[in-house]
Amino acid sequence: MSYLARLDAVPETEKWPLLRGWLYSEPLPLFEELRRDRPVVQLPELDFCTRHADCTLILRRHNSFSVALYEPKQGDYFMAQDDTARHWREKSIMRSILDFEDIPAMRAFVGEEVARRLEDANGRIDFAHEIGRGVPVALVQHFFGFRNADPEKLAEWSYWNQQDAFHNQAFDAPGPVSSEEIIANRKKAGFALAFYLGRLVLRRTIAAKVGLEGDDPMSRLIRLSFSDALKFNLKQVLFNTGGLLIGAVETTSHATVNALEFLLTDPERRRAAEAAASNPAAFDPFVFEALRFRPAFPYFFRTATRDTVLAADTPHSATVRAGRTVLAVTHSAMFDPAAFPDPMRFDPSRDLSDAFTFGQGIHECLGRAIAAAMVPEIVRQLLLTPGLEAESAPDYGGTKVPQHWPLRFDAAGGSA
Template sequence: MAVMNFLASYDAIPEDDVPQRVALLRETMATGRAALFAELRAHRPVFSTPVGVFVTRHPDVLEVLSAPTTFTVGVFGPALEDVLGAPFILARDGADVHWRERGYGQLVLAAEDAPRVRKLTARIADQVLDEAIARGTDTFDLVQDYARLAVARVAAAYLGFDGIEEETLHSCTRRMQWAFAINPGRDPEIHAAGVTAGRELHDRVAELITRRRAADPADGPDDVLGRMLRTRLPAEYGFDDERVNANLVGYLTGYQQNATQCTATALKELVVRPEVLVEAERAAGEGDPARFDAFVWEALRFHPFVPVTPRLCVRDHVLAAGTPRQTLIPAKSVVLACFASAMFDEEVLDAPAEFRPGRPPAHNLVLGYGAHDCVGRYAAQVIVPELVRRVLLRPGVRPLPGGERDLDYAGTPFPQHYRVRSGRAAVTTT
């Protein structure tokens, strides 16, 4: 079946045959998502299904994400708090946890950190690339031998997870994120594995906090954990070391897997466009890394790490009021805000199918939008591009010819393997 005939095929299935409709929808999402979204934007931009209401137009996605008291994170919030064992900003709406602790997060994940985090990332990335190349093999795995390790080492140095093994940081967050963010059927084994991983990471961080307290935080490093331990908030906020623990682990859970996969997927999107790759390589070697960053964020527009984000509509809401697509969203509906569709909305973006670095910021929703956009966006905006940039500064380190699209997920929701040639020695570029 051609994807562009999806609606005809879907409508031909009897309305009461929910399993068959859901199976068709999931298969099409897995094998032809871009074409499916194009069809929905053109013919059914607000599409009600048994798994939720798909919202595909850019203004409508922004409307959903701009109204957190109507469209809440109640779809995944409870699962996330099970995994973390505590409240967290991404799992809550309102002043009690979300807005208060979001403000706290912006304080400790400071915007002014970006320049030094970029330098830190460059240094660590070069070290990990050197290690991968020094093994002496013709190829190495960009995900396992580079991205996951570099991302974890940046977490250790910037967030403050010093002394906790890279594999622990990576494997725990993989199980945790799988449990709360990519487990729509609420598979109990996946959920239990995430809860176990969350407890393991909590306990390791509790030991770390104890060590840091004993050593006097005032003399400790200027990392995120150090700032948290030195911060004094009013007692009524109840911000004890358990809250420090939950927030630090929460930051890591939103970072480790996403930064790892973005490194691989952004590189993939560049190398499958040879003419774009040449321009990106040129920008990578220039003195202004911000020009290169635009290539990475445009690449991720084509392969966002969160293509769809769910919300729970808690009261009746008229979406896109006054437009031909005006739709009443009933209370208790699950609403699926489709980032991957909104970023290709022909009525908002000029030539969305073209690769154009430097599009207006509102046209790129990779780091989210609204109350629950990425709280660590200032660091993320330099870490992810710099990880890709350090690869492109190694002329021989590229995916195998013919294997440019060969991301291997190995039965998981996250890219696990991406083979690249070893190339030659590192090119030193500041």
């Protein structure tokens, strides 16, 4: 039986759990059928959209599809708002203080940090924890002003904020930690992070007042808050500095695990990637094409604020009603032949301008330029490591994100 035949045969209460299971267990054949025969699947819980054109529309029409579901999780943070003055002002500020000129130095730091951790590991390492999370935490410490923080605490604070915002919505499957526990852990992590940042910002503020100014993003934000040139006070400094941490760690860990595992599991892909690894410019497209096959996020969720027709001018058009939760299934969209010719072919030379690895629209990833250097550099360093093998598949521990992934390699080797 086809996916849709099986879906239609079960009671309404069973449809979304069944579809959600296929989304993770056998996505590509599922998506192919849905794009062809029912590109907008309307269920009691949500609308599930799989065509590239519709996913693009959902993410780009922020006045019709809101990020309102983030607000209970992220409060006043600008990324939980749509077309507001605060969103535009603070995103502009954050883009300005994350200097593109720093990205080559960031990439060099990432490469050196991965190499150091591999050397210290002596032939075996938990990639997800020690590198996937550990390296972006080290980057945040070194470049963003968190130098004196406990790296394990930084990773923990990032983890629970990400878990609640992205993986603890009403439509998510129950996991090993209850929804209530996730919320409690996020609140606890948020309090601890705010306490740490409050003390740190106070010290940096005093330093700035006496002329001992730093040049990291936190110090730049503090000086900007003094200027009275725009509406940006120390509370906004706290929120946005915390956002730098929360946005950097978990998504990097998930993306690097997915890309590296995808490249390792096919000998031909691996050989081609290893051959390109001596040249970052030649290598990076391998990682981003791998993330088309194995994205960290298979969908983005939004709330419809007005009735909108999707799959318009096709036999499968459907109206999404205001108030509905909508999943733009961007994993499917990146295999839509209308946007990606011959989509099942792994092709690092492919133009990925229409991909969704960093999102699209006004909620596109704030740190995409940093991630576009950090993620492939982490994977590149591993593929330059002699004797690299996975001891098992990544361990998700019943969650949607990799918790552990043991790798082994030649202890006498190292990264180049």
